[in-house]
Amino acid sequence: MHSTLVLEIEPQRGLAALDFPSLWRYRELLYFLVLRELKVRYKQAALGAAWAVVQPVFAATIFTIIFGMFAHLPSDGLPYVLFAFAGVLPWTYFGEALRRASTGLVEDSELIRKIYFPRLVLPTAAVIAPLVDFLISLAVLVVLMIWYHISATPSLLLLPAFIVMNVGLALAFGLWLGPLNVRYRDVKQILPFLIQVWMYASPVVYPLSMVPERWRPLYSLNPMVGIIEGFRWTLLGTAAPDATAMALTAASTIVLLVGGLLYFKRAERSFADVI
C-alpha cells in the first residue's frame, strides 16, 4: 500500500501558494518535455542541429555587413563581428525562449484539456530547451575569440550569473504572456513585432555609449540592456557595466519573475476552461 495520499479539490480563493513541491515531483516530465522540444525542433531537417549555429552566425554576419561596414556603427573598439555576436548570442536565446514560453501553452492545449500536471512545467521547459542552442552558439563565439586573439578576463567568472538572469527574464515574460495568449490569441500576433522592436531597443547592434547620457536611466529600464552589456563585459572584456543599472536589471527581473509566477498561478486555474 502506498502512503495514503489525500487530495482536496475545492475552488481556490486568493493567491494560492506556489506549488513548488509538485513541480519537483514532475521534474521528469520537465526533462521529457525539454527533450521533446529538442528532438522535434530539427527532425526531418537535412542540416539538423547545425541550424543552431547557422541562425546566429547568419544574423551576426548581416549585422556586420549592414551596421558595421555600411553604417559604421561604433563597436567599443572591438571587431564588429565579435561585438555583434556577443549581443546576438543572449538576444537570440531571449527571443526564442520568450516566443516558446508565450505560445507553448496554446500549442499544448490538448494536454491541458485532458491531463493534470503542474502547468508551470510547460513554460519552464520552453525556456530550458533553447539553452542548448545557446551553448552551441557560445562555442562558436569562443572560436571567433580565438581567431581574433581575444583572451578571457577574470570577469568571465560572472558569465553564469548573466545567463541565469537571461533565463529568468525570458521565463518572467513568458509567465505573463503565456496565460494572456491563452485568453487572447492576439499575443501570438503581436509577439514577432514585440521581439523585433525590443531588439532595436537593446544594445545588440550598437553600443550603449551611443545612447545619449540623459536618456540612459530610462533606456536602462529595459532589463536586456544590463544583460547584453554583462555578456560583452564578461566575454569580451569591455568596460564593466554601470553597477546601478546592473542592480536595477537584477531587481526588475526578480520582481517580474515573482509577479509572473503569481499571475500564472492565478490564471492557470481557468486554462482548461478557456483554452
Place this chain on the structure above:
Amino acid sequence: MAATVIDVDGLGKRYQLGANRQRTDTLRDLIAGSVRSLFTRRRHEARTDFWALRDARFQIAGGESVGIIGSNGAGKSTLLKLLARIVEPSEGRARIVGRAGALLEVGTGFHWELTGRENVFLYGSILGMSRKEIARQFDSIVAFADLAQFIDTPVKRYSSGMYVRLAFSVAAQLEPDILLLDEVLAVGDLAFQRKCIDFARNLQKRSATILFVSHNMHSIKTMCDRVIYLRKGHVVFDGPTERGLQLYEQDCCLSDLSWISAPRDEWPIEITGCELIDANGVARSVWDFGQPIKLRIFYHTQRAVADPNFIVAFIRADGVACCNYSSEADGIVTGQIAGPGCIEIDAPPLKLVSDMYSVSILVRERGFGRVLCGQTGATFHVRHSLFDTHFGVFHEPATWKFSRRSEAVPGDLSSCERLAGRTA
C-alpha cells in the same frame, strides 16, 4: 464496509455563456470595451451562467466500480475532469484518498514527430510515471502493444490502430488506487476493447476503485454494480446498475437521436409511441431468441408530408447497428400522411444474439433525403443461454455435411453424409 475514498460534497462547475464572454475574446474587444466603459455608465450585463454540474453529492468506497451515465451534456465528463483536477470547481468540494489516475483520452501528449520509443517515455511521464518505472516496464509495454518492429519509427507513420494500442499499453502500466476512465473503452476495434476491459478487470481484482464514464450501457453493465445517473448537471439517481439503467432507458425513450442537428420543433413528424408486441398481441421488452417481433409505431404529423420513408433500426447496446428496415427499400409507397397515425412492422424472426438492443426510428424524405424525424424508440432484451456477442450479430443454423472417410477429395462431396442440423 470499506472506507470512503472519493467524497464529493456539493461539487459544481459553472461556465459563462453567451454575449458577455464572446465580447472579450480578443484583445481589441477588451480594449474597446474598457474605453467604452469610461464614457458610458457601466450597465450590469446579464451573464448567462450555465451549470455543467451542480450540487453533486456522493461517496464511493474503496474497491467499488461506479458507472456514470447520462445523455450528452449531462455533466459526466465535467465531473471526471473536476476529480482529475483538470478544471477547478466553482463551488463545493471533493476529497480523494489514494493515488488517482485519470484516463480521459488515450494518446493525448503523443508527438507525431517522435518515435514510438520516445513517445512511450514522454507519454508515461505525462501520466505521472517515473523514468525508472517506464524503463523497467518498457519491454512489456512494447509486447502488449505488439509493436516491437515499429518502436523506432516516428508515430506519424503509424496507423491509428497502432497509435492507440501503443498509447493504451503505456496507460495500462498505471497502477492507481483510483482510476477515472472516460469513454476510453469506446475506441479501437473489438479485440482492443476487450483488452481494455481486461485491464479494468485486473484493476478491479486488485480492489482498485473505478469511476467510469460511458455511453456504452453494455460496458457499464459488465463493469459496474452501481451507477450515478446525471441529468442536466444533477445527480438524479445513485444506486444499483440495473435500476439506474432502467431509469435511463425510460428517459431515453422517444428522445431525439443525438446526431440529428435540426431541433425537434422543426420536424414535421413526431413519433409519439413505440411498442414491441408478440404474436399474441402482448407488449414485451424481453424476448426469446428467434421470436418474431411486431413493432407498432405511433406518429403525429404537424404538417402533411408526401411519401415519407420510415426507417427502423435495431442498435445493439455496444452501438452496432444490427439491421435496418426501410419502407422505401421494401417498396412501400406510404402516400400523403397528415395528422396522427400508426404503422405496424412485422420483423422477420430475427436471430439476434442475447444482449440489449434499442430501436431507433428515423423518417426521411423520399429517396433517403432530408431527415424529417429521428428518435429512440423502445429498448428490448434478447435471451439465449449460449448465443451472445461472441457468436456475432445473429445466429442462424447452417447445413453441415461431413465425411467419415479419410480419402475424401476436395471438391467431391458425393461421398459425404448429410447431417441434419438440430434446429435451435
